[in-house]
Amino acid sequence: MPAPERTTPDAIVAAGRAIVEDRGLDALTMSAVAERVGVRAPSLYKRVGDRDALVRGIAESTVDDLGARMHAAVEQVETGAGDCPRDVLITLGHELREFAHEYPNGFRLIFGPLSAAARPDLAALWRATRPMLDAATELAGEVHALEAARTLTAWANGFLIMELADAFRLGGDLDDAYKWGLTSIVDAMSR
Amino acid sequence: MPAPERTTPDAIVAAGRAIVEDRGLDALTMSAVAERVGVRAPSLYKRVGDRDALVRGIAESTVDDLGARMHAAVEQVETGAGDCPRDVLITLGHELREFAHEYPNGFRLIFGPLSAAARPDLAALWRATRPMLDAATELAGEVHALEAARTLTAWANGFLIMELADAFRLGGDLDDAYKWGLTSIVDAMSR
DNA sequence: ACCTGAACACCGTTCAAGT
DNA sequence: ACCTGAACACCGTTCAAGT
Numbered sequence: 001m002p003a004p005e006r007t008t009p010d011a012i013v014a015a016g017r018a019i020v021e022d023r024g025l026d027a028l029t030m031s032a033v034a035e036r037v038g039v040r041a042p043s044l045y046k047r048v049g050d051r052d053a054l055v056r057g058i059a060e061s062t063v064d065d066l067g068a069r070m071h072a073a074v075e076q077v078e079t080g081a082g083d084c085p086r087d088v089l090i091t092l093g094h095e096l097r098e099f100a101h102e103y104p105n106g107f108r109l110i111f112g113p114l115s116a117a118a119r120p121d122l123a124a125l126w127r128a129t130r131p132m133l134d135a136a137t138e139l140a141g142e143v144h145a146l147e148a149a150r151t152l153t154a155w156a157n158g159f160l161i162m163e164l165a166d167a168f169r170l171g172g173d174l175d176d177a178y179k180w181g182l183t184s185i186v187d188a189m190s191r
Numbered sequence: 192m193p194a195p196e197r198t199t200p201d202a203i204v205a206a207g208r209a210i211v212e213d214r215g216l217d218a219l220t221m222s223a224v225a226e227r228v229g230v231r232a233p234s235l236y237k238r239v240g241d242r243d244a245l246v247r248g249i250a251e252s253t254v255d256d257l258g259a260r261m262h263a264a265v266e267q268v269e270t271g272a273g274d275c276p277r278d279v280l281i282t283l284g285h286e287l288r289e290f291a292h293e294y295p296n297g298f299r300l301i302f303g304p305l306s307a308a309a310r311p312d313l314a315a316l317w318r319a320t321r322p323m324l325d326a327a328t329e330l331a332g333e334v335h336a337l338e339a340a341r342t343l344t345a346w347a348n349g350f351l352i353m354e355l356a357d358a359f360r361l362g363g364d365l366d367d368a369y370k371w372g373l374t375s376i377v378d379a380m381s382r
Numbered sequence: 383a384c385c386t387g388a389a390c391a392c393c394g395t396t397c398a399a400g401t
Numbered sequence: 402a403c404c405t406g407a408a409c410a411c412c413g414t415t416c417a418a419g420t
Contacts, residue, residue, distance in 0.1 A: 003384040108304035151372040158349020188379040194403040
């Protein structure tokens with residue numbers, strides 16, 4: 001006798017993301033997730049392998065979300081007036097920071113010290129930051145495009161992870177600091 | 192009737208660090224730590240507040256360790272031949288990477304997505320990277336020293352966190368990529 | 383075919399009882 | 402004064418029994 005499905009993998013991941021964002025990774029218990037999707041904890045194991053797989057799904061879903069935002073941002077700026085690669089990179093840099101501020105816990109999860117089973121597949125990260133690589137290629141040339149894109153993403157992710165970890169406390173305005181670093185690196189890429 | 196102390200806070204933190212480094216944060220159970228210091232789990236609560244406090248202590252101990260390495264590296268290079276600030280910064284950058292490779296799990300813990308109670312006090316991080324700030328001041332001048340030092344540490348930490356998270360998989364040699372980024376940023380700071 | 387209560391193992395933490 | 406076994410609450414996970 002078939003029984004109706006009362007939830008889906010996507011709904012479970014979405015509920016998990018909401019919990020992680022609202023109350024942190026420690027609050028991500030299987031029963032908290034189950035309650036949010038209207039089911040009992042054991043039922044989750046029909047949809048996601050286990051808690052580690054759920055954490056991985058949450059991180060990957062966050063990366064996908066970031067990718068959509070990045071692609072949307074490029075199209076936005078390319079239909080606009082000045083679509084030189086420099087402007088694209090700077091727009092993408094600010095878009096990344098906005099995302100990190102909107103989903104701090106999800107963002108930190110992406111590079112977090114997770115067990116092997118919970119670590120996200122970061123192939124999606126390269127889809128997400130592909131627009132950066134494209135613009136970097138235009139700006140730095142084929143030869144150094146990969147290094148340049150890596151330098152920019154490493155700096156941006158490092159800045160944001162440090163900012164979210166509250167590692168910047170020697171005064172000064174963080175908005176300005178981010179802008180200063182972003183333009184410095186993009187300009188250095190032009191050489 | 193007094194009883195002898197069978198362990199110390201430092202020994203507990205050291206044991207915790209070893210476990211985190213060897214088997215990851217998930218393996219850091221109170222009884223695993225207790226066993227390593229030759230005591231039963233409940234006794235740990237006389238020395239460290241709770242597991243979160245222990246995690247915080249482990250992260251802070253790792254930061255202190257990093258600081259000692261950084262200071263030692265500057266003295267090494269300053270007694271040597273060419274101690275221009277550019278060389279100091281590049282040496283420090285490579286020293287940081289060596290440390291991250293030696294203690295990957297501890298390093299990732301420093302900026303990891305920890306609960307508020309487990310998050311390390313990153314004041315020690317500024318002591319640790321103080322040599323970088325000093326050299327950056329010489330190189331970039333007083334006005335932009337802080338921004339420059341932030342840019343460099345953000346890039347280096349971001350690169351290493353991404354490297355340790357296995358986020359760089361588009362071919363290319365990572366040693367070269369790190370060197371390229373390091374010299375690019377240091378040279379940009381000179382302007 | 384999926385859902386669930388019950389059960390199990392494990393972990394963090396507390397505390398009364400030992401020495 | 403510190404150490405410990407016992408106990409408690411909580412969590413991840415499994416599974417037989419329900420529908």
